[in-house]
Amino acid sequence: MRKGERTREAIVDQALDLATVKGLEALSIGALASETGMSKSGLFAHFGSKEALQLAVLEAASARFAAQVIKPSHVERRGLRRLIALVEHWMDWANSETLSGGCPFVAAQVEWDDREGPVRDYLVWAQQSWLGVLAAAAEKAVAQGDFRDDLNPRAFAHDVYAIALGYHNAQRLLRDPEAEAFARDAFRRLLKDAREGAPRAVASVAAVPAH
Secondary structure (H helix, E strand, O other): OHHHHHHHHHHHHHHHHHHHHHHOOOHHHHHHHHHHOOOOOHHHHHHHHHHHHHHHHHHHHHHHHHHHOOOOOOOHOHHHHHHHHHHHHHHHHHHOOOOOOOOHHHHHHHHHOOOHHHHHHHHHHHHHHHHHHHHHHHHHHOOOOOOOOOOHHHHHHHHHHHHHHHHHHHHHOOOOHHHHHHHHHHHHHHHEEEEEEOOOOOOOHOOOOOO
């Protein structure tokens, strides 16, 4: 990796952490210059515009999410076990020490849900892709007999996502010490409902660690 690429990567990493706390909209060339001690002209040479900087941050967040959540889950067998691993790593992601303000996608979607443009388009793509991963894992669990035949994988993914959003809000905003326990219990109940009537039971609902 060339020096310029390393510098850009370091800037984006710092910008990502800043965005989780202050939001994407607050992330500008000027604000980042103050945080990094670099000149505005130097930062402009790397990104060119505020929007390009915001997109670079989201792309970095996606890459980090794939590395920390999706890739480690692939060691598990496709279906129920991989689905449980995905949710486990997702909860770890929300608590990552490298993300001061929690999940950058949760923070950004509040800012951009009623706006238009490339940043919103990227957020929609990222979230739909993640929901697709969860739905695909649920669909495989149905095919393997781990979930009941009439389960709607897309609806299941929606419910898992709702649990995660509630967990993020309870943990970050409300600072509820029971937030994680509540989220894990809700996921267990969701798994139990999905497994009722399934032809076989390979992984127990108890496979979701209580921590």
